[in-house]
Amino acid sequence: MRAAVQVFVADGPLPDVGASGEEIDRRVEQLDAISRPVTAQEARALADCFGPDDCHGVAWSLLHLIETGPNPVLTVKPAPDANEWQDRLWTRALNAGLVREE
Numbered sequence: 001m002r003a004a005v006q007v008f009v010a011d012g013p014l015p016d017v018g019a020s021g022e023e024i025d026r027r028v029e030q031l032d033a034i035s036r037p038v039t040a041q042e043a044r045a046l047a048d049c050f051g052p053d054d055c056h057g058v059a060w061s062l063l064h065l066i067e068t069g070p071n072p073v074l075t076v077k078p079a080p081d082a083n084e085w086q087d088r089l090w091t092r093a094l095n096a097g098l099v100r101e102e
Contacts, residue, residue: 004033005042014051014058024056031061036068043069050085059085072098 001009008030015023038046043066050059063085066073072093078086093099 001039001042001045002034004030004035005038005045008034009045009049013049014055014062016052017054017056019055024058027055028058028061031058031065034065036065038065038069040070040073043067043073047073047086047089050083052083063088067092071096075099077102 008027011027011030014027034042046062046066049062054060066089072089074086074090074093078090090099094101
């Protein structure tokens with residue numbers, strides 16, 4: 001896994017919309033430092049970095065970055081209590097015909 005991905009993953013999930021502007025800017029800079037496309041391993045690690053909400057749109061950037069890697073990232077439907085962004089990744093793969101509903 002590349003260093004830029006390791007740095008982002010090491011910082012954990014994205015903060016919520018209540019985070020400081022400095023924190024959000026720092027995470028955006030980390031995302032921007034990751035060149036595209038990502039590898040399958042990197043995409044799986046990044047998929048665990050979604051926070052509780054869209055983080056002022058940063059979660060969408062993370063989702064689009066993940067989707068530059070080999071798809072599908074998720075091969076089984078997330079649990080009902082999974083993060084909404086994991087569910088969104090699954091739904092997008094399902095709609096694209098990359099996975100099948102169980």
